[in-house]
Amino acid sequence: xxxxxxxxxxxxxxxxxxxxxxxxxxxxxxxxxxxxxxxxxxxxxxxxxxxxxxxxxxxxxxxxxxxxxxxxxxxxxxxxxxxxxxxxxxxxxxxxxxxxxxxxxxxxxxxxxxxxxxxxxxxxxxxxxxxxxxxxxxxxxxxxxxxxxxxxxxxxxxxxxxxxxxxxxxxxxxxxxxxxxxxxxxxxxxxxxxxxxxxxxxxxxxxxxxxxxxxxx
Amino acid sequence: xxxxxxxxxxxxxxxxxxxxxxxxxxxxxxxxxxxxxxxxxxxxxxxxxxxxxxxxxxxxxxxxxxxxxxxxxxxxxxxxxxxxxxxxxxxxxxxxxxxxxxxxxxxxxxxxxxxxxxxxxxxxxxxxxxxxxxxxxxxxxxxxxxxxxxxxxxxxxxxxxxxxxxxxxxxxxxxxxxxxxxxxxxxxxxxxxxxxxxxxxxxxxxxxxxxxxxxxx
DNA sequence: CTCCCGCCTTGACAGCTATCAATGACCGTT
DNA sequence: AACGGTCATTGATAGCTGTCAAGGCGGGAG
Numbered sequence: 001x002x003x004x005x006x007x008x009x010x011x012x013x014x015x016x017x018x019x020x021x022x023x024x025x026x027x028x029x030x031x032x033x034x035x036x037x038x039x040x041x042x043x044x045x046x047x048x049x050x051x052x053x054x055x056x057x058x059x060x061x062x063x064x065x066x067x068x069x070x071x072x073x074x075x076x077x078x079x080x081x082x083x084x085x086x087x088x089x090x091x092x093x094x095x096x097x098x099x100x101x102x103x104x105x106x107x108x109x110x111x112x113x114x115x116x117x118x119x120x121x122x123x124x125x126x127x128x129x130x131x132x133x134x135x136x137x138x139x140x141x142x143x144x145x146x147x148x149x150x151x152x153x154x155x156x157x158x159x160x161x162x163x164x165x166x167x168x169x170x171x172x173x174x175x176x177x178x179x180x181x182x183x184x185x186x187x188x189x190x191x192x193x194x195x196x197x198x199x200x201x202x203x204x205x206x207x208x209x210x211x212x213x214x215x216x217x
Numbered sequence: 218x219x220x221x222x223x224x225x226x227x228x229x230x231x232x233x234x235x236x237x238x239x240x241x242x243x244x245x246x247x248x249x250x251x252x253x254x255x256x257x258x259x260x261x262x263x264x265x266x267x268x269x270x271x272x273x274x275x276x277x278x279x280x281x282x283x284x285x286x287x288x289x290x291x292x293x294x295x296x297x298x299x300x301x302x303x304x305x306x307x308x309x310x311x312x313x314x315x316x317x318x319x320x321x322x323x324x325x326x327x328x329x330x331x332x333x334x335x336x337x338x339x340x341x342x343x344x345x346x347x348x349x350x351x352x353x354x355x356x357x358x359x360x361x362x363x364x365x366x367x368x369x370x371x372x373x374x375x376x377x378x379x380x381x382x383x384x385x386x387x388x389x390x391x392x393x394x395x396x397x398x399x400x401x402x403x404x405x406x407x408x409x410x411x412x413x414x415x416x417x418x419x420x421x422x423x424x425x426x427x428x429x430x431x432x433x434x
Numbered sequence: 435c436t437c438c439c440g441c442c443t444t445g446a447c448a449g450c451t452a453t454c455a456a457t458g459a460c461c462g463t464t
Numbered sequence: 465a466a467c468g469g470t471c472a473t474t475g476a477t478a479g480c481t482g483t484c485a486a487g488g489c490g491g492g493a494g
Contacts, residue, residue: 025317027317027321029321029413030409030410030413031413033413035320035321035324037320037321048310049306049310050303050306050307050310052307052310055314055317055318056317079299082296085302086267088306089267089305089306089309090267090269092306092309092310092313093265093266093267093309095313096309096312096313096316097272097273099313099316099317099319099320100242100244100254100255100272100273100316101272102316102320103252103254103316103319103323104244104246104252104254106320107252107323107370107373108373109373109374109451109452109480110480110481111480111481147441147442148441148442148443149441153324155324156323156324156325156326157326157481157482158481158482158483159441159442159443160442160443160444160481160482160483161480161481161482162442163442163443163444164443164481167443167444180441180442180443192247193247196246196247196248196250326450326481327450327451328450364470364471364472365471365472365473366471374451374452375451375452375453376471376472376473377451377452377472377473377474378450378451378452380472380473380474381451381473381474384473384474397471397472397473
Protein backbone atom coordinates (compact mmCIF):
# COMPACT_ATOMS: atom_id res chain seq x y z
CA UNK A 1 0.00 0.00 0.00
CA UNK A 2 1.41 3.31 -1.06
CA UNK A 3 4.48 1.73 -2.54
CA UNK A 4 6.03 3.35 -5.56
CA UNK A 5 6.11 1.29 -8.75
CA UNK A 6 7.53 3.89 -11.10
CA UNK A 7 9.14 7.09 -9.97
CA UNK A 8 8.61 10.48 -11.49
CA UNK A 9 11.11 11.33 -14.22
CA UNK A 10 12.34 7.77 -14.34
CA UNK A 11 12.54 5.79 -17.57
CA UNK A 12 11.23 2.38 -16.57
CA UNK A 13 12.71 -0.57 -18.42
CA UNK A 14 9.43 -2.43 -18.49
CA UNK A 15 5.87 -2.16 -19.66
CA UNK A 16 3.33 -3.11 -17.02
CA UNK A 17 -0.18 -4.44 -17.24
CA UNK A 18 -2.47 -4.32 -14.23
CA UNK A 19 -4.03 -7.67 -13.33
CA UNK A 20 -5.98 -6.74 -10.24
CA UNK A 21 -6.30 -3.98 -7.69
CA UNK A 22 -5.70 -0.34 -8.34
CA UNK A 23 -2.74 1.90 -9.01
CA UNK A 24 -2.73 5.67 -9.04
CA UNK A 25 -0.78 7.91 -11.37
CA UNK A 26 0.33 11.16 -9.81
CA UNK A 27 2.72 14.06 -9.95
CA UNK A 28 4.36 15.65 -6.96
CA UNK A 29 4.54 19.42 -7.05
CA UNK A 30 7.22 21.68 -5.71
CA UNK A 31 5.25 22.52 -2.58
CA UNK A 32 4.90 18.86 -1.67
CA UNK A 33 1.31 18.38 -2.71
CA UNK A 34 0.70 15.59 -5.15
CA UNK A 35 -2.01 15.63 -7.76
CA UNK A 36 -3.52 12.46 -9.09
CA UNK A 37 -4.05 12.38 -12.83
CA UNK A 38 -5.50 8.95 -13.25
CA UNK A 39 -6.36 5.58 -11.80
CA UNK A 40 -5.18 2.31 -13.30
CA UNK A 41 -7.37 -0.75 -13.05
CA UNK A 42 -7.13 -4.27 -14.41
CA UNK A 43 -6.29 -4.32 -18.08
CA UNK A 44 -4.66 -0.91 -18.07
CA UNK A 45 -1.17 -0.59 -19.44
CA UNK A 46 1.41 1.72 -17.92
CA UNK A 47 4.97 2.69 -18.71
CA UNK A 48 5.80 4.31 -22.01
CA UNK A 49 6.04 1.87 -24.84
CA UNK A 50 8.62 3.79 -26.78
CA UNK A 51 11.38 5.81 -25.09
CA UNK A 52 10.98 8.91 -23.01
CA UNK A 53 10.73 9.39 -19.28
CA UNK A 54 7.45 9.13 -17.45
CA UNK A 55 6.38 12.50 -16.13
CA UNK A 56 4.21 10.86 -13.52
CA UNK A 57 4.83 8.50 -10.66
CA UNK A 58 2.83 5.33 -10.24
CA UNK A 59 1.94 4.11 -6.78
CA UNK A 60 -0.09 1.27 -5.38
CA UNK A 61 -3.48 2.40 -4.11
CA UNK A 62 -4.83 -0.96 -2.97
CA UNK A 63 -3.47 -4.46 -2.92
CA UNK A 64 -2.65 -5.00 -6.54
CA UNK A 65 -1.06 -7.40 -8.95
CA UNK A 66 0.55 -6.55 -12.23
CA UNK A 67 2.84 -8.16 -14.72
CA UNK A 68 5.85 -6.54 -16.34
CA UNK A 69 7.43 -7.11 -19.72
CA UNK A 70 10.95 -5.93 -20.52
CA UNK A 71 10.45 -2.92 -22.71
CA UNK A 72 12.71 -4.05 -25.54
CA UNK A 73 10.95 -7.38 -25.89
CA UNK A 74 7.57 -5.71 -25.73
CA UNK A 75 8.49 -3.32 -28.51
CA UNK A 76 9.70 -6.19 -30.66
CA UNK A 77 6.48 -8.02 -29.94
CA UNK A 78 4.57 -4.97 -31.13
CA UNK A 79 6.56 -4.96 -34.36
CA UNK A 80 5.74 -8.58 -35.04
CA UNK A 81 2.10 -8.60 -34.00
CA UNK A 82 -0.06 -6.00 -35.74
CA UNK A 83 -3.02 -7.10 -33.65
CA UNK A 84 -1.25 -6.39 -30.38
CA UNK A 85 0.07 -3.14 -31.78
CA UNK A 86 -3.43 -2.12 -32.70
CA UNK A 87 -4.73 -3.09 -29.28
CA UNK A 88 -2.08 -1.01 -27.53
CA UNK A 89 -2.85 1.92 -29.81
CA UNK A 90 -6.55 1.63 -29.04
CA UNK A 91 -5.78 1.43 -25.33
CA UNK A 92 -3.71 4.59 -25.55
CA UNK A 93 -6.42 6.42 -27.51
CA UNK A 94 -8.97 5.41 -24.92
CA UNK A 95 -6.77 6.71 -22.13
CA UNK A 96 -6.48 9.94 -24.05
CA UNK A 97 -10.24 10.28 -24.21
CA UNK A 98 -10.44 9.42 -20.52
CA UNK A 99 -7.89 12.10 -19.68
CA UNK A 100 -9.98 14.61 -21.63
CA UNK A 101 -13.08 13.50 -19.80
CA UNK A 102 -11.18 14.27 -16.61
CA UNK A 103 -10.47 17.72 -17.98
CA UNK A 104 -14.18 18.31 -18.52
CA UNK A 105 -14.91 17.16 -14.99
CA UNK A 106 -12.19 19.37 -13.53
CA UNK A 107 -13.54 22.30 -15.54
CA UNK A 108 -16.70 22.22 -13.47
CA UNK A 109 -16.57 25.12 -11.05
CA UNK A 110 -18.73 23.61 -8.33
CA UNK A 111 -17.40 20.70 -6.32
CA UNK A 112 -20.73 18.92 -6.38
CA UNK A 113 -20.54 19.01 -10.19
CA UNK A 114 -17.04 17.59 -10.16
CA UNK A 115 -18.04 14.77 -7.83
CA UNK A 116 -21.13 14.04 -9.91
CA UNK A 117 -18.92 13.82 -12.99
CA UNK A 118 -16.49 11.61 -11.14
CA UNK A 119 -19.23 9.22 -10.06
CA UNK A 120 -20.62 9.07 -13.59
CA UNK A 121 -17.15 8.36 -14.93
CA UNK A 122 -16.71 5.59 -12.37
CA UNK A 123 -19.98 4.00 -13.44
CA UNK A 124 -19.36 4.25 -17.16
CA UNK A 125 -15.67 3.33 -17.17
CA UNK A 126 -15.41 0.81 -14.38
CA UNK A 127 -18.76 -0.87 -14.92
CA UNK A 128 -17.04 -4.19 -15.65
CA UNK A 129 -15.06 -4.16 -12.41
CA UNK A 130 -17.59 -5.63 -10.06
CA UNK A 131 -15.76 -4.86 -6.84
CA UNK A 132 -16.01 -1.17 -7.73
CA UNK A 133 -19.39 -0.87 -9.45
CA UNK A 134 -22.24 -3.15 -8.39
CA UNK A 135 -25.77 -3.15 -9.72
CA UNK A 136 -28.38 -3.64 -7.00
CA UNK A 137 -32.12 -3.48 -6.89
CA UNK A 138 -32.10 0.03 -5.49
CA UNK A 139 -29.71 1.25 -8.15
CA UNK A 140 -25.94 1.20 -8.45
CA UNK A 141 -23.38 1.01 -5.71
CA UNK A 142 -19.94 2.47 -6.20
CA UNK A 143 -17.06 1.57 -3.95
CA UNK A 144 -14.64 4.45 -4.12
CA UNK A 145 -11.26 2.77 -4.01
CA UNK A 146 -9.37 5.74 -2.54
CA UNK A 147 -9.64 7.90 0.55
CA UNK A 148 -10.96 11.44 0.86
CA UNK A 149 -7.50 12.91 0.69
CA UNK A 150 -6.68 11.23 -2.62
CA UNK A 151 -10.13 11.97 -3.97
CA UNK A 152 -9.57 15.62 -3.15
CA UNK A 153 -6.23 15.57 -4.97
CA UNK A 154 -7.93 13.93 -7.90
CA UNK A 155 -10.67 16.55 -8.13
CA UNK A 156 -8.49 19.52 -7.33
CA UNK A 157 -9.95 20.39 -3.93
CA UNK A 158 -9.74 19.50 -0.21
CA UNK A 159 -11.10 16.58 1.80
CA UNK A 160 -13.49 18.84 3.72
CA UNK A 161 -15.10 20.06 0.50
CA UNK A 162 -15.41 16.49 -0.74
CA UNK A 163 -17.26 15.54 2.40
CA UNK A 164 -19.57 18.54 2.21
CA UNK A 165 -20.32 18.00 -1.47
CA UNK A 166 -21.11 14.32 -1.01
CA UNK A 167 -23.52 15.11 1.79
CA UNK A 168 -25.04 17.89 -0.30
CA UNK A 169 -25.71 15.37 -3.08
CA UNK A 170 -27.21 13.08 -0.47
CA UNK A 171 -29.51 15.87 0.74
CA UNK A 172 -30.67 16.25 -2.86
CA UNK A 173 -31.49 12.53 -2.93
CA UNK A 174 -29.07 12.00 -5.80
CA UNK A 175 -26.90 9.56 -3.88
CA UNK A 176 -26.80 7.74 -0.58
CA UNK A 177 -23.66 7.46 1.52
CA UNK A 178 -23.87 3.89 2.76
CA UNK A 179 -20.34 3.95 4.07
CA UNK A 180 -17.81 6.73 3.61
CA UNK A 181 -16.41 4.92 0.57
CA UNK A 182 -19.56 3.14 -0.57
CA UNK A 183 -21.94 5.36 -2.50
CA UNK A 184 -25.37 4.32 -3.69
CA UNK A 185 -26.56 6.12 -6.80
CA UNK A 186 -30.24 6.97 -6.48
CA UNK A 187 -30.76 9.36 -9.40
CA UNK A 188 -28.46 9.18 -12.38
CA UNK A 189 -30.26 12.01 -14.16
CA UNK A 190 -29.73 14.28 -11.17
CA UNK A 191 -26.03 13.46 -11.23
CA UNK A 192 -25.82 14.18 -14.94
CA UNK A 193 -27.67 17.44 -14.42
CA UNK A 194 -25.34 18.42 -11.61
CA UNK A 195 -22.31 17.55 -13.72
CA UNK A 196 -23.72 19.65 -16.55
CA UNK A 197 -22.83 16.83 -18.88
CA UNK A 198 -24.82 15.47 -21.70
CA UNK A 199 -24.40 12.01 -20.32
CA UNK A 200 -27.52 10.66 -21.91
CA UNK A 201 -25.61 8.08 -23.90
CA UNK A 202 -23.63 7.13 -20.86
CA UNK A 203 -26.76 6.74 -18.80
CA UNK A 204 -28.36 4.61 -21.47
CA UNK A 205 -25.37 2.27 -21.43
CA UNK A 206 -25.59 2.16 -17.65
CA UNK A 207 -29.25 1.18 -17.90
CA UNK A 208 -28.21 -1.65 -20.19
CA UNK A 209 -25.60 -2.65 -17.67
CA UNK A 210 -28.18 -2.75 -14.92
CA UNK A 211 -30.46 -4.93 -17.03
CA UNK A 212 -27.65 -7.35 -17.75
CA UNK A 213 -26.62 -7.42 -14.11
CA UNK A 214 -30.17 -8.31 -13.10
CA UNK A 215 -30.40 -11.08 -15.65
CA UNK A 216 -27.14 -12.46 -14.33
CA UNK A 217 -28.56 -13.13 -10.91
CA UNK B 218 -13.10 30.92 -38.42
CA UNK B 219 -15.25 28.91 -36.08
CA UNK B 220 -16.02 26.34 -38.72
CA UNK B 221 -16.48 22.76 -37.63
CA UNK B 222 -14.04 20.22 -39.01
CA UNK B 223 -15.19 17.17 -37.11
CA UNK B 224 -18.46 16.95 -35.26
CA UNK B 225 -18.97 15.46 -31.85
CA UNK B 226 -19.88 11.78 -31.92
CA UNK B 227 -19.06 11.54 -35.59
CA UNK B 228 -16.71 8.88 -36.93
CA UNK B 229 -14.57 10.79 -39.40
CA UNK B 230 -13.36 8.87 -42.41
CA UNK B 231 -10.02 10.62 -42.46
CA UNK B 232 -6.98 11.30 -40.36
CA UNK B 233 -5.94 14.94 -40.34
CA UNK B 234 -2.61 16.62 -39.80
CA UNK B 235 -2.43 20.33 -39.02
CA UNK B 236 -0.12 22.28 -41.32
CA UNK B 237 -0.62 25.79 -40.01
CA UNK B 238 -2.91 27.80 -37.82
CA UNK B 239 -4.79 26.51 -34.84
CA UNK B 240 -7.70 24.19 -34.22
CA UNK B 241 -9.49 23.67 -30.94
CA UNK B 242 -10.87 20.43 -29.61
CA UNK B 243 -14.00 20.83 -27.54
CA UNK B 244 -17.07 19.18 -26.14
CA UNK B 245 -20.48 20.79 -26.01
CA UNK B 246 -22.39 20.16 -22.80
CA UNK B 247 -26.08 19.73 -22.33
CA UNK B 248 -26.55 23.29 -21.08
CA UNK B 249 -24.97 24.71 -24.23
CA UNK B 250 -21.59 25.62 -22.78
CA UNK B 251 -18.65 24.13 -24.57
CA UNK B 252 -15.44 23.16 -22.85
CA UNK B 253 -12.15 23.16 -24.67
CA UNK B 254 -9.93 20.19 -23.96
CA UNK B 255 -7.01 20.96 -26.21
CA UNK B 256 -5.46 23.05 -28.91
CA UNK B 257 -4.05 21.59 -32.10
CA UNK B 258 -1.09 23.27 -33.77
CA UNK B 259 1.06 22.41 -36.74
CA UNK B 260 2.23 18.84 -36.68
CA UNK B 261 -0.60 17.62 -34.49
CA UNK B 262 -2.65 14.70 -35.67
CA UNK B 263 -6.39 14.47 -35.11
CA UNK B 264 -9.11 11.96 -35.86
CA UNK B 265 -8.93 8.49 -34.37
CA UNK B 266 -6.60 6.20 -36.22
CA UNK B 267 -8.51 3.04 -35.52
CA UNK B 268 -12.30 2.95 -35.33
CA UNK B 269 -14.46 4.54 -32.72
CA UNK B 270 -16.30 7.82 -32.71
CA UNK B 271 -14.64 11.02 -31.63
CA UNK B 272 -16.07 12.27 -28.37
CA UNK B 273 -14.93 15.77 -29.13
CA UNK B 274 -15.61 18.25 -31.87
CA UNK B 275 -12.83 19.99 -33.73
CA UNK B 276 -13.26 23.57 -34.84
CA UNK B 277 -11.08 26.13 -36.52
CA UNK B 278 -9.76 28.73 -34.09
CA UNK B 279 -7.72 30.81 -36.54
CA UNK B 280 -7.08 30.63 -40.23
CA UNK B 281 -5.68 27.15 -40.58
CA UNK B 282 -4.53 24.60 -43.11
CA UNK B 283 -4.54 20.87 -42.66
CA UNK B 284 -4.25 17.80 -44.80
CA UNK B 285 -6.46 14.74 -44.61
CA UNK B 286 -5.73 11.10 -45.37
CA UNK B 287 -8.50 8.58 -45.92
CA UNK B 288 -8.55 6.53 -42.75
CA UNK B 289 -8.33 3.13 -44.42
CA UNK B 290 -5.27 4.05 -46.42
CA UNK B 291 -3.66 5.62 -43.40
CA UNK B 292 -4.16 2.46 -41.37
CA UNK B 293 -2.68 0.34 -44.12
CA UNK B 294 0.23 2.73 -44.29
CA UNK B 295 0.75 2.24 -40.55
CA UNK B 296 0.79 -1.51 -41.04
CA UNK B 297 3.46 -1.27 -43.69
CA UNK B 298 5.65 1.38 -42.12
CA UNK B 299 6.81 0.58 -38.59
CA UNK B 300 8.54 3.96 -38.42
CA UNK B 301 5.36 5.86 -39.12
CA UNK B 302 3.48 3.63 -36.74
CA UNK B 303 6.02 4.37 -34.05
CA UNK B 304 5.82 8.10 -34.76
CA UNK B 305 2.04 8.09 -34.46
CA UNK B 306 2.29 6.15 -31.22
CA UNK B 307 4.79 8.65 -29.83
CA UNK B 308 2.55 11.50 -30.90
CA UNK B 309 -0.39 9.94 -29.09
CA UNK B 310 1.66 9.33 -25.95
CA UNK B 311 2.81 12.94 -25.98
CA UNK B 312 -0.76 14.12 -26.30
CA UNK B 313 -1.62 11.93 -23.36
CA UNK B 314 1.06 13.58 -21.24
CA UNK B 315 -0.14 16.97 -22.41
CA UNK B 316 -3.70 16.16 -21.40
CA UNK B 317 -2.43 15.16 -17.96
CA UNK B 318 -0.49 18.38 -17.70
CA UNK B 319 -3.78 20.14 -18.38
CA UNK B 320 -5.30 18.17 -15.53
CA UNK B 321 -2.60 19.41 -13.17
CA UNK B 322 -3.20 22.97 -14.30
CA UNK B 323 -6.96 22.64 -13.88
CA UNK B 324 -6.42 21.19 -10.41
CA UNK B 325 -5.05 24.53 -9.26
CA UNK B 326 -7.68 26.19 -7.13
CA UNK B 327 -6.71 29.79 -7.76
CA UNK B 328 -7.27 31.26 -11.22
CA UNK B 329 -3.93 33.05 -11.18
CA UNK B 330 -2.29 29.68 -10.67
CA UNK B 331 -4.20 28.17 -13.57
CA UNK B 332 -3.25 31.02 -15.87
CA UNK B 333 0.36 30.82 -14.75
CA UNK B 334 0.35 27.12 -15.56
CA UNK B 335 -1.28 27.81 -18.89
CA UNK B 336 1.35 30.38 -19.83
CA UNK B 337 4.15 28.03 -18.81
CA UNK B 338 2.58 25.27 -20.89
CA UNK B 339 2.34 27.62 -23.85
CA UNK B 340 6.01 28.49 -23.53
CA UNK B 341 7.25 24.94 -23.10
CA UNK B 342 4.99 23.27 -25.65
CA UNK B 343 4.67 25.89 -28.36
CA UNK B 344 8.19 27.25 -28.14
CA UNK B 345 8.88 26.21 -31.73
CA UNK B 346 5.84 28.04 -33.10
CA UNK B 347 7.26 31.49 -33.49
CA UNK B 348 3.98 33.27 -34.15
CA UNK B 349 2.84 32.14 -30.70
CA UNK B 350 5.99 32.28 -28.58
CA UNK B 351 8.65 34.85 -29.36
CA UNK B 352 11.90 35.43 -27.47
CA UNK B 353 12.73 39.10 -27.05
CA UNK B 354 15.34 41.03 -25.15
CA UNK B 355 12.98 41.78 -22.29
CA UNK B 356 11.91 38.16 -22.00
CA UNK B 357 9.31 36.06 -23.79
CA UNK B 358 6.21 37.21 -25.55
CA UNK B 359 3.23 34.93 -25.86
CA UNK B 360 0.47 35.58 -28.33
CA UNK B 361 -2.59 33.88 -26.94
CA UNK B 362 -4.33 32.53 -30.03
CA UNK B 363 -7.82 32.51 -28.54
CA UNK B 364 -10.14 35.04 -26.95
CA UNK B 365 -11.03 35.47 -23.31
CA UNK B 366 -14.20 33.45 -23.67
CA UNK B 367 -12.39 30.42 -25.06
CA UNK B 368 -9.57 30.85 -22.58
CA UNK B 369 -12.11 30.82 -19.79
CA UNK B 370 -13.66 27.63 -21.18
CA UNK B 371 -10.20 26.13 -21.38
CA UNK B 372 -9.33 26.92 -17.77
CA UNK B 373 -12.73 26.17 -16.34
CA UNK B 374 -13.73 29.68 -15.37
CA UNK B 375 -15.28 32.91 -16.75
CA UNK B 376 -13.87 35.71 -18.89
CA UNK B 377 -14.14 38.23 -16.06
CA UNK B 378 -11.97 36.10 -13.80
CA UNK B 379 -9.44 35.65 -16.59
CA UNK B 380 -9.16 39.37 -16.96
CA UNK B 381 -8.83 39.94 -13.24
CA UNK B 382 -6.21 37.22 -12.83
CA UNK B 383 -4.10 38.49 -15.72
CA UNK B 384 -4.09 41.98 -14.28
CA UNK B 385 -3.25 40.56 -10.85
CA UNK B 386 -0.23 38.82 -12.33
CA UNK B 387 0.71 42.09 -13.98
CA UNK B 388 0.48 43.90 -10.65
CA UNK B 389 2.89 41.33 -9.26
CA UNK B 390 5.29 42.12 -12.10
CA UNK B 391 5.17 38.53 -13.30
CA UNK B 392 3.82 39.43 -16.73
CA UNK B 393 3.01 42.47 -18.82
CA UNK B 394 -0.18 42.78 -20.82
CA UNK B 395 1.08 44.40 -24.01
CA UNK B 396 -2.19 43.79 -25.82
CA UNK B 397 -5.13 41.77 -24.53
CA UNK B 398 -3.82 38.72 -26.35
CA UNK B 399 -0.10 39.52 -26.25
CA UNK B 400 1.52 38.72 -22.92
CA UNK B 401 5.11 39.51 -22.03
CA UNK B 402 6.62 37.16 -19.46
CA UNK B 403 8.77 39.12 -17.02
CA UNK B 404 9.40 36.54 -14.32
CA UNK B 405 9.26 32.87 -15.14
CA UNK B 406 10.07 31.85 -11.58
CA UNK B 407 7.16 33.88 -10.28
CA UNK B 408 4.87 32.12 -12.74
CA UNK B 409 6.18 28.73 -11.69
CA UNK B 410 5.72 29.66 -8.05
CA UNK B 411 2.18 30.82 -8.71
CA UNK B 412 1.40 27.64 -10.61
CA UNK B 413 2.77 25.61 -7.71
CA UNK B 414 4.54 23.46 -10.24
CA UNK B 415 8.01 22.14 -10.06
CA UNK B 416 8.70 23.59 -13.46
CA UNK B 417 12.41 23.90 -12.89
CA UNK B 418 13.21 21.59 -15.75
CA UNK B 419 10.74 23.36 -17.96
CA UNK B 420 12.23 26.72 -17.11
CA UNK B 421 15.71 25.47 -17.79
CA UNK B 422 14.65 24.36 -21.24
CA UNK B 423 13.03 27.73 -21.78
CA UNK B 424 16.27 29.43 -20.84
CA UNK B 425 17.99 27.30 -23.46
CA UNK B 426 15.36 28.34 -25.93
CA UNK B 427 15.96 31.98 -25.17
CA UNK B 428 19.68 31.54 -25.62
CA UNK B 429 19.20 29.86 -28.97
CA UNK B 430 16.74 32.51 -30.05
CA UNK B 431 19.25 35.20 -29.21
CA UNK B 432 22.01 33.45 -31.11
CA UNK B 433 19.71 33.23 -34.08
CA UNK B 434 19.48 36.95 -34.42
C1' DC C 435 -9.70 -3.67 27.39
C1' DT C 436 -7.70 0.67 26.71
C1' DC C 437 -5.08 3.78 24.34
C1' DC C 438 -3.56 5.92 20.28
C1' DC C 439 -3.72 7.28 15.68
C1' DG C 440 -5.62 8.14 11.26
C1' DC C 441 -9.71 9.22 8.75
C1' DC C 442 -14.17 11.37 8.13
C1' DT C 443 -17.12 14.87 9.44
C1' DT C 444 -18.82 19.38 11.06
C1' DG C 445 -18.55 24.35 12.28
C1' DA C 446 -16.90 29.20 11.79
C1' DC C 447 -14.64 32.52 9.21
C1' DA C 448 -11.86 34.68 5.58
C1' DG C 449 -10.82 34.68 0.75
C1' DC C 450 -11.81 33.95 -3.81
C1' DT C 451 -14.87 33.36 -7.64
C1' DA C 452 -19.41 33.56 -10.23
C1' DT C 453 -22.79 36.53 -11.48
C1' DC C 454 -25.01 40.68 -12.95
C1' DA C 455 -24.47 45.15 -14.74
C1' DA C 456 -22.17 48.84 -16.98
C1' DT C 457 -18.39 51.17 -19.38
C1' DG C 458 -14.90 51.70 -22.90
C1' DA C 459 -12.02 50.12 -26.93
C1' DC C 460 -11.80 48.24 -31.39
C1' DC C 461 -13.49 46.77 -35.98
C1' DG C 462 -16.37 46.38 -39.99
C1' DT C 463 -20.28 48.29 -41.96
C1' DT C 464 -23.33 51.74 -43.50
C1' DA D 465 -17.91 60.13 -40.12
C1' DA D 466 -21.47 57.73 -37.57
C1' DC D 467 -23.36 53.44 -36.27
C1' DG D 468 -23.73 48.75 -34.32
C1' DG D 469 -21.51 44.77 -32.87
C1' DT D 470 -18.13 42.07 -30.33
C1' DC D 471 -14.74 41.90 -26.94
C1' DA D 472 -12.07 43.28 -22.78
C1' DT D 473 -12.38 45.44 -18.57
C1' DT D 474 -14.14 47.08 -14.09
C1' DG D 475 -17.30 47.37 -10.04
C1' DA D 476 -20.61 45.41 -6.54
C1' DT D 477 -22.64 41.62 -4.46
C1' DA D 478 -23.88 36.89 -3.35
C1' DG D 479 -22.29 32.28 -3.20
C1' DC D 480 -18.99 28.85 -2.75
C1' DT D 481 -14.59 27.10 -1.34
C1' DG D 482 -10.15 27.04 1.40
C1' DT D 483 -8.52 27.20 5.87
C1' DC D 484 -8.26 26.42 10.71
C1' DA D 485 -10.11 24.12 14.57
C1' DA D 486 -12.61 20.64 16.99
C1' DG D 487 -15.23 16.42 17.58
C1' DG D 488 -16.53 11.49 16.48
C1' DC D 489 -15.57 6.98 14.65
C1' DG D 490 -13.08 2.79 13.81
C1' DG D 491 -8.89 -0.15 13.65
C1' DG D 492 -4.43 -1.67 15.42
C1' DA D 493 -0.89 -1.89 19.20
C1' DG D 494 0.22 -2.65 23.67
